[in-house]
Amino acid sequence: xxxxxxVSRAGGALLSTLQHVRLPGVGQASVTDDPTTAAHRWRAVxxxxxxxxxxxxxxxxxxxDRLGDRVEVRISAAPGxxxxxxxxxxxxxxxxxxxxxxxxxxxxxxxxLETGEVxxxxxxxxxxRKPTPQGAxxxxxxxxxxxxxVL
Amino acid sequence: MKAATWTGVNExxxxxxxxxxxxxxxxxxxxxxxxxxxxxxxxxIGGYIPFMRAGDVMGHEFIGEVVEVGKEVRxxxxxxxxVVAPFAACGSCWYCKQELYSLCDNGNPNPxxxxxxxxxxxxxxxxxxxxxxxxxxxxxxFMRVPYADVGTFVVPEGVSDTRALxxxxxxxxxxxxxxxxxxxxxxxxxxxxAGGVGQMAAxxxxxxxxxxxxxxxxxxxxxxxxxxxxxxEAVDYTTTDVIAELRERTGGRxxxxxxxxxxxxxxxxxxxxxxxxxKQQLRLQTDRPTAVREAxxxxxxxxTVFTLGVFAAMVDKFPLGAAMNKGLTLRGAQVHAQRYIxxxxxxxxxxxxxxxxxxxxxxxxxxxxxxxxxxxxKEDGCVRAVFLx
Ligand SMILES: NC(=O)c1ccc[n+]([C@@H]2O[C@H](COP(=O)([O-])OP(=O)(O)OC[C@H]3O[C@@H](n4cnc5c(N)ncnc54)[C@H](O)[C@@H]3O)[C@@H](O)[C@H]2O)c1
Ligand SMILES: [Zn+2]
Ligand SMILES: [Zn+2]
Numbered sequence: 001x002x003x004x005x006x007v008s009r010a011g012g013a014l015l016s017t018l019q020h021v022r023l024p025g026v027g028q029a030s031v032t033d034d035p036t037t038a039a040h041r042w043r044a045v046x047x048x049x050x051x052x053x054x055x056x057x058x059x060x061x062x063x064x065d066r067l068g069d070r071v072e073v074r075i076s077a078a079p080g081x082x083x084x085x086x087x088x089x090x091x092x093x094x095x096x097x098x099x100x101x102x103x104x105x106x107x108x109x110x111x112x113l114e115t116g117e118v119x120x121x122x123x124x125x126x127x128x129r130k131p132t133p134q135g136a137x138x139x140x141x142x143x144x145x146x147x148x149x150v151l
Numbered sequence: 152m153k154a155a156t157w158t159g160v161n162e163x164x165x166x167x168x169x170x171x172x173x174x175x176x177x178x179x180x181x182x183x184x185x186x187x188x189x190x191x192x193x194x195x196i197g198g199y200i201p202f203m204r205a206g207d208v209m210g211h212e213f214i215g216e217v218v219e220v221g222k223e224v225r226x227x228x229x230x231x232x233x234v235v236a237p238f239a240a241c242g243s244c245w246y247c248k249q250e251l252y253s254l255c256d257n258g259n260p261n262p263x264x265x266x267x268x269x270x271x272x273x274x275x276x277x278x279x280x281x282x283x284x285x286x287x288x289x290x291x292x293f294m295r296v297p298y299a300d301v302g303t304f305v306v307p308e309g310v311s312d313t314r315a316l317x318x319x320x321x322x323x324x325x326x327x328x329x330x331x332x333x334x335x336x337x338x339x340x341x342x343x344x345a346g347g348v349g350q351m352a353a354x355x356x357x358x359x360x361x362x363x364x365x366x367x368x369x370x371x372x373x374x375x376x377x378x379x380x381x382x383x384e385a386v387d388y389t390t391t392d393v394i395a396e397l398r399e400r401t402g403g404r405x406x407x408x409x410x411x412x413x414x415x416x417x418x419x420x421x422x423x424x425x426x427x428x429x430k431q432q433l434r435l436q437t438d439r440p441t442a443v444r445e446a447x448x449x450x451x452x453x454x455t456v457f458t459l460g461v462f463a464a465m466v467d468k469f470p471l472g473a474a475m476n477k478g479l480t481l482r483g484a485q486v487h488a489q490r491y492i493x494x495x496x497x498x499x500x501x502x503x504x505x506x507x508x509x510x511x512x513x514x515x516x517x518x519x520x521x522x523x524x525x526x527x528x529k530e531d532g533c534v535r536a537v538f539l540x
Contacts, residue, residue: 045256048245082245103263111257115241116223119275119297120174121260124287127156127166127206135204141264142281148263150270 039094043102043151044087045110046078054084054113061109064088067102086110100147107146153540154208155290155519160198163520168208171287171295176223179299181215181233185316186289187510188212188526188536190346190414191461195280196523199415199437200463202264202282210290210538211237211277212320214312217303218293226300232312233303234319234496235296236488238274239286242301246274253485258298259284268464273485290519292540304492310499313513313537317347317506318495321535323488324459325351326495328410329359331482332457336360341397341406341449343442345373345385347509347535348459349412353383356408358503365400367393367442369418372511372532380508389420397449405451414460417441430467440466447473447481458483509535516540 033041047054055061060073064086071088078085086109088102111118129135141148158164171180189212194200217231227233240247240255247255258274259265264282265272277296278288287294296303306315325348334340340356342349345368353364364383368374374385386396397406415438419427427439446456447470456479474481498504511534514522522536 046245048243048248107262111241114243115177115257115298117175117177119239119241119257119260121285122174123169123172124174124295125152125154125168125171125208125291125293126204126287127154127158127164127168127208130158130205132205134201138202138204138281141202142261142285145261145263145281149266149272151262151266 036093039099040089042074042087042089043099043106044085045106045151046082046085047110047113048083049113051075051077051084054086060088061086061113064105064109067105070094070098071102100144103149103151104146106151152292153516154292155210155516155538156205157195157203157207157209158205161196163196163209163523165517165519166206168206168291170293173219173221174295175297176221177299178221178295178297179217179224179227179303180219181213181235181294181296181303182218183213183215183289183291183294183540185312186210186213186291186516186538186540187316188523189320190348191279192523193527194415194461194463196527197416200280200282202280204281207278207280207285208287208289208291209278210288211279212316213289213294214306214316214319215289215294220299224299227303227305231303232306234306234315234492235289235304236302236323236492237279237320237486238276238302238488239284239297240274240301240489241298242489247301250487250490251484252301252487252489261285276485290516290538290540292516301489304496307496307500310496311507313507313510314499314505315496316537317351317509318492318499319488320486321347321509322351322355322495322504322506323491324348324486325353325410325412326355326491327484327486328352328412328457328459329355329361329408330491331484332408332410332455333480334359334361334408337362338407339363339401339404340365340408340410341446342366342383342410342412343446344368344412344414344460345370345377346412349410350377350381350509351506352410352412352459353377354381354504356410357381357383358498361408363400365397365406370529373529373534376508376534380505393445394449401451405449405454407451407454409446409450409454409456410459411442411446411457412459413442415439415462417460427467436467437464438462438466440469444468444470447479450477450479453478455480455482461485510537512536514538
């Protein structure tokens, strides 16, 4: 693999470890869980819609439906008029990529339900992307950014 | 088209970049008429927010004309003259419904970065790094603005471009601080920082009925603007003991409301300043919280300290004991501009809110590197550099 590709991969990996770093205040998700417990946690977004507009466990909103029977889906009213909690967890033991796929699917489902679209940023104007190690690492991070985070 | 881009730490360039296109149905394309530097950009330029990619178009405070509309845009049309909120907000999530627009759940396509840093992701800001969404900024001839019905505001006739421009960020940020800190008639309000944001925070506090408003800075031209253009009192912290001065001016109580508009690169004279600089350079702390510390120590018991200044992650030597034992309310936010712009434009139309004096340096976009240099060094009395594409 070319060096820039390695660094770019490292950027993505860095982002996924950020949430496991035990610096006070940096990274919150499953800091003390063992990896198996962490992998099986419910991951959830809250959608400002009534539960019946979000769907049902049997027919979850797209693109969450694409995960099929790999995941169990739970849809319930959120307290305090905050809408509906849309949650899912893996039945088997997922890979990191699969967990990333679930995070992205939950975020996209919420966005489609609330705004009717998925916000795009590319392609957009930019100047010369000078090839630097920091730049490559950042590109790796942004490639993974919808699949990472504490969700 | 031409655009001003971040090309490295302490390096702004002018480059030829492709023109933007509509990417979502709720987008508009603007032809930018004026775009201005903000103190927040200095944190990017200084490399304190390490999520910029070489070639990123900067700028988030701007005014322009609608030249293209997406098919789901309802309330804007080609030819509208609009100012725009710096944060892209969807208008339909729970945070948007609470008018906490900069916290929009759907405005940042890169939530993984900020969730990792802060536990939750705020919204996305134009031209403000890939951590904040990675949308291209406004220092360009054209710009794409998503969620246009929510984030763009038609400027009333009779309000000049240069006045309306600052409704976008400086004035809405300042107003938000004075408002959310709960400024009441009769309050004494102290403001740290006499940049565009601090000056507008002071003006907002006055319009909300504060009895006495004191602004603290060290730059003579900025302190003069505070007196002459804003009508507030000015204190030079290099020649005055700020906490003693504020105590003396407030019958020993301290200000009711303390608005911090300095941010993570605060300047501090003497040993504490050197200590903070060294720790920041060694990455042992990411931010220098000099003004926040001072605000907490100065604030009256039970008062409110609001940080408008931008901070990235960790600070050191934070007087939490003073905050807790004095019963303070600590608050901060990125600007919820959508909440304030309509009211600000109306006050601008009535000449209650005047902002033109902030535009000390107006220049072609191609001079952006020099504009940022003047702004950063505060040379030649520069308060804000305005770029004309
Ligand atoms: N919350 C928001 O949405 C928002 C919006 C715009 C700007 N900001 C932030 O607000 C801050 C101010 O923005 P600006 O555009 O006015 O910046 P600016 O750089 O023009 O002004 C900052 C001022 O602070 C002064 N200063 C430095 N150290 C000080 C100290 N110890 N005590 C008192 N004053 C001190 C400087 O001399 C300068 O005049 C920045 O951190 C910026 O990132 C936040
Ligand atoms: Zn700004
Ligand atoms: Zn929203």
